[in-house]
Amino acid sequence: MRDKNKQRLLHNTLFLYILTFSGYFFSLVTVPYQTRILGPEFYGKVGFAVAMMTYFRLIIDFGFILSATADISKNREDKQEVARIYTAVMYAKGLLTAVSLVVLLGICYAVPMFRQDIFLYVLTFASVAVSAFLPDFLYRGLETMKRITIRTVAIQAFFVCMIFLFLKNPQHYYFVPLFTLIGNAVALFWVQMHVFRTLKIRFVPLEKGYLKHTIRKSSSFFFSRIAATVYQATNTFFLGLMYTPGNVKVGMYVASDRLVGTAKTAFSPIADSLYPYMVKNRDFKLLKKIMLVIMPPVIIGCIVLGIYAKPFMALFLGSAFYEAGSILRILLPIIAITPLVYMLGFPTLSPMGLAKHANLSTIVSAVVQIIGLSVLFLTDIFTVHTLCYITVISQSTVLFYRFIIVWKNRHIFTTKELVSDVLET
Template sequence: MNLIKKWKEREKGSFIENAVMLYILQFSNMFLGLVTVPYQTRIMGAEIFGKLNVAAAIMMYFQLLMDFGFILSAVAKISRHRDDPQVLSKVLTCVTWAKALFFAVSLLVVELCISPGLEDNSMRLMYFFYLLATGTNSFLPDYMYKGLERMSIITVRTVLIKLFFTAMIFLFLRTKEQYFLVPLFTAIGNTGAIVAVYWHLIKKMGVHFCRVTVREVFLEIKESFWFFVSKIASTVYTSTNTIILGGMDASGALAGTYSAASDKIITPVRNMMNPISDSLYPHMIKHRNFKLIKRTLLIFMPLIALGCGVLFVFAEPICIGFFGDDFGASILPLRALLPVVLFTLPNYVLGFPTLGAMGLAKYANLSTVFGTVIHLINLGIAFFTGHLDVLTLCLLTSLTEFLILLFRVVVIFLNRNRLRPEEAGKIEEKILDE
């Protein structure tokens, strides 16, 4: 009995530690972003800042390609086989080979399709550094530590990367012509973290690279495919907005206005909820504690609603005081995007943590595809009727987030019998068979 008690306490401790470490990671990202973004916007101005964010939005697609849904498919597999080093080593090797393949494809696409259309060598250099930063970030095996619920290791190294980036920005970014330094410093920091993390995996945890076949690599890719579809679909109605605005206004001012509200305020606030979902996911896959989902929503939703109210009321001093006088146009878009914040946590926890534990992960994937299709249809209608502008994009994004939530709630309600404890064994057998 003592051994069983110790095991349960260790499992609970791992869950709490995982959540705490993920929050430390998110808050460090937010804090260091708050430190550097006002400096960047004042050095570069709205136009250059907008072009930089258009490039970052494009790189999100390459990030999604290289990650290919492994952060979900591999995490679930690692969580189920966390006590088998051979399985963990095989997953690590197959995923790394897959990411190397996707990085090569990304490099080819940038060189053949993007670089020829850029205005000068400085822009080409900036895109190359962004791709390098994206690739090095992708090779960090965060999926391994999330599945093992050992996020403290990756958290420490990531925070050190951010500290390095922050220091370098203040030391070397002096003129708007040096904007390419932003992705360069990120790539350098990521490279150092890769060396440290893989050393820890191999030397301290006994997880190492091993011999795998081409078939095993492509099987890993196949298993992750629908998670990839879900991830890239969810990005369509976020990053694509910035790209569309960049196409509508070559100066970059519209993209800069939208990015200030969306990427620098709404996205960091949404990211504050990621640790809850990310720590719940491996825990729910292993334990299927659905009461924890209910308690999570009851505790956090009132706080989120209160935070949205504060952001709505103080949107003007936040935008102008934080970004500068050039960003007064970001006030209305910020308010229009607040429903996205309100729907984010229920969307996160009712998605893969809940539907995955119910054996219905495919519906979590399908919900984002459904929402994205509706978003694209709405964008088309707005474009052809002449109503496509920053405010419309923000309102449509909020609508999309609500529709995805509605889809997931309906699926859970229709399959509510799977929430009963006696169904856990049947679901486990079904997942392992698949």
């Protein structure tokens, strides 16, 4: 039975990896083209819009990717309960999308800087909102990622090609969110058809209070994910407000942060697929093996990239982004610690009954980030580089917090072997 579960885990991890990373991969392969066509100024505008929409994406997701995944995994044999969870989550996302759109339009009409580019912000919001409705939580919980992966990746690849065909000058910068929106919309249509026709999951009536309970249950995960995004989205947002979205410095940071974010995403599917598996099987020995395989090449890769950061950025993004290498170099420690941060998060803490600490660790990190930003502003030493240093410190706080919690609660593991397996990593 354990071998069968491991087989399912491997299969699910592979397709979840392809699905999650494909979005970033297709985005990444267009980055060199975008940076050369748009330049730092217009590329910074698009990056600022994406950073701003990240907040709305978090609101629409509301942590369901974690809470609903766990619920689906626990109730996967009960089709009626799976349908109720699916219905409640999709209804909640619809409600949160409507509220978010009203807020966005209010901001755009109230702030002249946003009103000038309202078309860009609305398009970016639409692409993000449509993507949020992809029922990843359902497929992750059921551990059946193959069909959603094949459909989504094929459609994304086609519409990414549209960017190469139609993005020809800086004034076409709104094509980036436009084609992303079209690709996401078609992917959502095909996935929903699979849910209805193949998985036989339909929207069902909900008992009174079920929707409210679903939202409340996911609230702790929501606040955790908000906190985890403070550094990535807020950094870009702050830079845009400080220097204006079209400033070269914003474009340099966005380019560097995009590469760091893509690298981090390479590890996310492993942790995401382990999460439902670990909840059911508590296989901490497997967790240790995965860490031992991943960490050495990650550290070596970060060291090499740090040495050649500037020429790498110039080669990859264009000569105009040569100096962005200094920003990338500072942010590299974040990539190095990411596998441990992910593995010691929900995959480890949830089966230990300590999932709240995975959330609390990101909240503590967010507090450290906010305090750091405040110090930079009050002491008048705010620059792109000092911002990056504060970010590395705040992200390291997550790892330190989670390691301490695991160490303090090592007695929870059922055998001494399991204790050493996790703590020696």
